Amino acid sequence: MTGTMPALERSEALALHRTMVLIRVFESRVEELFKAGKLPGFVHTYLGEEAIATGVCAQLSPDDYITSTHRGHGHALAKGMSPAALMAELYGRVEGACRGRGGSMHVADFSLGMLGANGIVGGGFGIAAGAALAARHRGTDHVAVCFFGDGGINKGTFHEALNFASVHRLGVVYVCENNQYAQFTARSRTTSVEDLAVRATAYGMAGATVDGNDVAAVSAAAAEAVQRARDGEGPTLLNMVTYRLGGHYVGDAEVYRDASEVEEYRGRDPIQRWEETLAERGWLDSESRATVWDEAAAAVGDAEERAEAGSLPDPESALDDVFTPVPAATEGFRRGAVQAPPAGDPDGETPETRRMTFGQATVDAMGRAMRADDSVVVLGEDISWGGNFGQFRGLVDEFASRRVIDMPISEAIIVAVAVGAATAGLRPVASMSFVEFTLGAMDEIVNQASKFRYMFGGQVSVPLVLRASDGVLRSSASQHSSSLEGLFTHLPGLKVVAPSNPADAKGLLRTAIDDPDPVIYLEHKKITAQRGPVPTGDYRVPLGSAAVVRAGADVTVVAYSAMALNALAAAERLAADGIDVEVIDLRSLVPLDFDTVVQSVARTRRAVVAHEAWCFGGFGAELAAQLHSELFGELEAPVARVGAAPAPIPFSPPLEAAVVPGADAVEAAVRTVLA
Known part of the structure; x- marks a missing residue:
């Protein structure tokens, strides 16, 4: 286990102490407020794990990204969120970081690179990889850190994300906060290996096990991993061994662990250990220690007062930010107009149109979008070879693998990476082949893509297109013949389009790529070879225009x-x-x-x-x-x-x-x- 003492400057060492104390004081007060009935919802505190968020985030710049968990208050504070914004969010106030939309499990501040705490175990694996992909696409050395608990290490998306990040040598650091319990179940009952860092070996990436209650060791390991990521040397898995001093949530009866075990780990308290180290170095005495704790208490007290005095959201605003406000469409076909194929020869072709198949029309739309905007990227299965119906044929020849990215047969990671890339500034088009395959990514579609904008208080848009082939084609049978648009239309936050002809296919896809929200773009398999007249220029069909x-x-x-x-x-x-x-x-x-x-x-x-x-x-x-x-x-x-x-x-x-x-x-x- 890594535990060497780095050569920290006095100012750095004291800054680590202040951050850990702020997290401890904040979480202790939150626990009291929740028990007093002042906070709605659920609360999962970070008590006992303060060294990890503190040591890791100390190595990050404001432009670096983190993804967080349902136990995310410590990550938020360590990344720079103000106690006032965080406390107001826990109170459900409009002054909160997410305007009261997210609450304890979904705090976020995209201005700080905090891409959201996530109530879904392992929800950040692919999102962090997508953010790192976006950083590399823009030519920066920004790094993404994914915090997750040891319970998430057995999720399929953990393995899918590490594989993808390693294949592309992305600048991601995966930080496992190994508090030894997956909710209520001991790790030994669910995980086949003792040292979780060995799982990095399977994906050809660096890995290390670290004493997560030693902030100096955490800081040193994080510094090495972050620098490796900045230097283009790929991802790292850090197994930070720690222990949560509270239950899984505030109010947890904790019948699954002995009180003696908890007391044993209280003796390894990361703050107490660091204070002893600072005192030994002559950098902390009783007076300066008291000052740090008093300042933290004052900051948390002020945050509480502000939250108590804050405003509850107006019920009239309940539907705000489901979608990004966009100006009324003025381009493309006129809303409600009778639209027949353009007049011309018997096939409907004119000098202003060209007969194309459905697939050729989508290639035309994609090419135009990619030439106009470098942030448009395509990712999916077999797309370098044109896709299952030729919708991407020739794009890799023009735009190369930097923008036409072949993905593993792993639908969940395709969508998760697209979500992360979209929140970090790209406009991904994610291809899922057949619509049935989207079912392997429903968590990413339902809990991430469709909810991010609303859940995080309108801070971020998720401009991605998820295309899939749907419908029945020549005895394709049950698992390749479904029409699942009803699933997607049921979900607030998703837009859904389903063109019937090549001209609309081109125009709707151009609009979908421009749109700031996630769009499900459905291409019926039966008509992908259909030919029809398509305007040769660049145009758009407005969404919401029959x-x-x-x-x-x-x-x-x-x-x-x-x-x-x-x-x-x-x-x-x-x-x-x-x-x-x-x-x-x-x-x-x-x-x-x-x-x-x-x-x-x-x-x-x-x-x-x-x-x-x-x-x-x-x-x-x-x-x-x-x-x-x-x-x-x-x-x-x-x-x-x-x-x-x-x-x-x-x-x-x-x-x-x-x-x-x-x-x-x-x-x-x-x-x-x-x-």
Whole structure:
């Protein structure tokens, strides 16, 4: 175990002492306030572990990054957050670091490089790697430090992140705060190795075990690891052996450990040990010691007074910062306009357009975005070879591996790295191949990407695009044929688009890349080879702008993606019987252009909502419910819904046809609402 005494200057040694004492006083008072019922939520204190945050953060510059944990108060204070901002956050006040949106487990200050405490165990592994990737992309030597507990070392994302960081020799330091308990379970019951640092060996990276209660040893080990990262020598895993003097949370009965064990570790208190060392050197006496503790108490007392006097958030602001405010779109296609293919030759090509496949249109959009903005990067599986449907073909030849990054088959780390890179200034486009594969990254999508802006009080935006191929294609069977847009539209903080043609694919992707929020960009597999006229210039299709692709008077069919094409086919058949169908292609599900839909249905008084996703609980159910609520009493018939039957998509063609709806199902639904 590393424990050598570095040659610290007196000022450095005393600064370490002041920070540790501030953390101790702050956490002790927080514990008292929580027990007195003054703090809402849950509190996990950092008592006994102060040396780690203090020693590590002492080696960092203001521009370096850290990710934190549910036990993150110490990290926040050590990185420079004021006690007042932190205490106000714990009180849920608008003066808090996150305006009361995050609370104890989600404190953040992006101006200090603190990319957020995380209530998800191991939530910072890939985010730190993404921040380090962004730092290298910008040509800086900024370092990312990921603090995590020993319980996180058995998470799959730990191994995925270390592998990725090592492959790319990223400037990340992984600091395991090994307090020997994963919540309530002793490490020996869950972990196969005693020395956690040996896991670094498997990934070809440096690793060391350090006495985490010796602030000098922590500082020395961190200094070496941080310098290695700055010098481009890759990541380090530091196993900091420590002990939490409090329970897993304030109020924990602690039945899982003996009181004698706790008392034994109180004798190894990091602050007491450091004070003894400082006294031996003649740098601390009883008077100067008392001054440090009194100053910390005064700072914490002032923070408490400010928090008590602070303002509670206005309930009217509860929906602020779910998305980043953006100006109304003025480019691209006109909202609600009837949009047919541009006039020209029989294939719809004009001098201003070129026939492209869906995949070629996305390559065009990506290339234009990457030429215009160096912060746009692409990462995903097999993308150097063009991606599974050619959506990235040729990009690596133009932009090289610095900006077209092949990722391991590890969806969680793809998204986590994208989130970290986005919060640190890049605009990543993360490719997930098939939409089913996003399920391996749902924690990163749901708990990180979609929540960061709101949870951290609007401090940060997460400008990333997550693209995936969805829908049914030629007996691909259950695990490669899903339509999961309903999962994503359910999540506040995510935008969702689903184009039906190459022109929209290009314009929507350009807009999605420009957007400051995370966008789920869904490409239906069945239409990736579809050709159509695409404007040759640079343009954007605004999000939240539906297209009336066929005007009609008798009934409105609302669809998107491949189902919009089925709706058009059904409308042409019905026209032969004198039925005039209006077809709306939503293009964007979140934000939703509900106005265009309502205006159409108010005129036709009949509506069909169609998608390929399962009907039960699908996006169409929400749209139908909103239409009934808005137009109740004006409709001539209930809104009809078209969607897949409630079964996994089968392999055999006749079974697939029985489950998955097409133009026939849309036609039948239209006839039903007209009956």
